[in-house]
Amino acid sequence: MNMPDLSQGENAAAVNSLRSAILRLTRRLRHQRVDESLSPTEMSVLGTLFRCGPLGPGELARKEHVQPPSMTRIVAMLETKGLVRLEPHPEDRRQKVVSQTEQAEAMLEESRRKRNAWLAELAGGLSEEEWDTLRAAAPVLEKLAHLPMPEAAQR
Amino acid sequence: MNMPDLSQGENAAAVNSLRSAILRLTRRLRHQRVDESLSPTEMSVLGTLFRCGPLGPGELARKEHVQPPSMTRIVAMLETKGLVRLEPHPEDRRQKVVSQTEQAEAMLEESRRKRNAWLAELAGGLSEEEWDTLRAAAPVLEKLAHLPMPEAAQR
DNA sequence: TATTGTTATACTCTATAACTATA
DNA sequence: TATAGTTATAGAGTATAACAATA
Numbered sequence: 639m640n641m642p643d644l645s646q647g648e649n650a651a652a653v654n655s656l657r658s659a660i661l662r663l664t665r666r667l668r669h670q671r672v673d674e675s676l677s678p679t680e681m682s683v684l685g686t687l688f689r690c691g692p693l694g695p696g697e698l699a700r701k702e703h704v705q706p707p708s709m710t711r712i713v714a715m716l717e718t719k720g721l722v723r724l725e726p727h728p729e730d731r732r733q734k735v736v737s738q739t740e741q742a743e744a745m746l747e748e749s750r751r752k753r754n755a756w757l758a759e760l761a762g763g764l765s766e767e768e769w770d771t772l773r774a775a776a777p778v779l780e781k782l783a784h785l786p787m788p789e790a791a792q793r
Numbered sequence: 794m795n796m797p798d799l800s801q802g803e804n805a806a807a808v809n810s811l812r813s814a815i816l817r818l819t820r821r822l823r824h825q826r827v828d829e830s831l832s833p834t835e836m837s838v839l840g841t842l843f844r845c846g847p848l849g850p851g852e853l854a855r856k857e858h859v860q861p862p863s864m865t866r867i868v869a870m871l872e873t874k875g876l877v878r879l880e881p882h883p884e885d886r887r888q889k890v891v892s893q894t895e896q897a898e899a900m901l902e903e904s905r906r907k908r909n910a911w912l913a914e915l916a917g918g919l920s921e922e923e924w925d926t927l928r929a930a931a932p933v934l935e936k937l938a939h940l941p942m943p944e945a946a947q948r
Numbered sequence: 949t950a951t952t953g954t955t956a957t958a959c960t961c962t963a964t965a966a967c968t969a970t971a
Numbered sequence: 972t973a974t975a976g977t978t979a980t981a982g983a984g985t986a987t988a989a990c991a992a993t994a
Contacts, residue, residue, distance in 0.1 A: 650908055658938075709976090779818065
């Protein structure tokens, strides 16, 4: 196992700070999201479908770290809003396939436009160096979000 | 206003990725927190009191990006658990002052110990360079969480 | 009249348990 | 028996609206 010789104390402080920042950012995102009609997780699911293509509800649930019944609800809501299609799996009749609609693509495009406007405003508050740092951190945070967590976390 | 000449497209992609990573991490934190008896926000409030010293419920609510009634509930819960003291303000009888108890300090210490064990396990999944990136990003994310957000976000 | 905090209430998101249908 | 998904239900966390006390 790759186990670098790192300073535990500094990492603990970093994770501490990361954790509270992440919590507060989540609360801000809930209120200041660019699209009022979609919850953050619904947006996240659309993003996943955009990146990965059609997926089953179960696999979506695993990717989003949500339980299957929650994903059932989320997908149903997205279907009601016309952003997602729910079709039977061609080979296994137990499974279903969730895919984006054209409307979802248009919505993602519009949302992207709004996010750019939001960013243009926000950019005034961060220096270019700070933005560099965030750009570098984004993929690491994504990796962290997907990393299999050791059982030790429960001890 | 400090407005660096930055590449909008790259920042939009970074924020997009940050957002979904933050959402997923929040869900994981909810389940894999080191202290089972405290919600993430309760932990965050204790951390803020530790860093800033005694504060009023209103100021705590602003710092945590929560509405005042929510903070009333959180503080009441922490008081029930013996982690916080709620006293009248010496000068203004409308205000109250929330402060840590000795028990809270002991709990934070124990929680820090557990977090170190969790980190020792987690370290196997990230390279030293990735940890460097996270350490650098932590203060920027904290800043982002506290940045006054422009009205443009609602448009 | 403005400010600090609280009470009462409702909503959103997510989870667990039990169930159906298919493999 | 095992797997994919759903239904029914409950819980945690937060918000808004209305209110009380003090400035």
